[in-house]
Amino acid sequence: MNSLLFQAGSVVALLVLGFLFGRLAEKRHYRKIIQRESETQALPVVASRYPPEDRPYRQQLVTGSVVIASDYFKAFLAGLINIFGGRVTPYESMLDRARREAVLRMKAEALALGAAYVFNIKFDTTRIATGKVGAMEVLAYGTAMIPLGQAVGIQHEI
């Protein structure tokens, strides 16, 4: 009886801790993401396969990746939602954060190279399973277009 109570207690404690720390981390992360996104707005990331031809460019592959884990509360909530079906919102926000973070890291690499655009962005999302740990890896990659010299003719409009 005592051990059962202890087990139930530890689950509740983990749920509360997961909820508090998870929420705090998520809020802080979103604040940072929004701030960094507005800082790097000058560098457009384009999903087109056709690069601009207004001036000569040097090209280089840039990547950004992040491995993100869910917290105990999110996993528990997702398990509940799974019974009834529907949108699993706790995981939606987790993947949204991971994807935006990956893009931001890729952009940072491109900005360090002096790129004007990142073309042909691709995403790769994988579940990294290590025993009990459920984690997702998001990779974003694209081609950084680094201008060499001045623009000739009409500017490329995006």
Add this chain to the structure above:
Amino acid sequence: MLVSNLEFLPGRTVVRHLGLVQGSSVRSKHVGRDIAASLKNFFGGELRGYTELLSDSREEATERMLAQARSMGANAVLNVRYSTSSIAAGAAEIFVYGTAVELDIE
């Protein structure tokens, strides 16, 4: 060596197509890192150890692909794609492939 995930480069011509080149790397983490990661799983957030592991692994796979391209006499690899799969508990395979080409001299 030029590496790009675009299919062609403005202002450059492909002189020769040399075919598919690929590189892969399977890595896993030592147990200590796995334990640290499972603790992190209660509170959520980034698993930095794994992020590093996978990006090192990706670098190695890319290096293997480039070695293959160099041995073919290529000076660029175009249309590069990455793919990741988790093949067993604690191990992931990174696969990278592209087309080796010879470009005209700049």
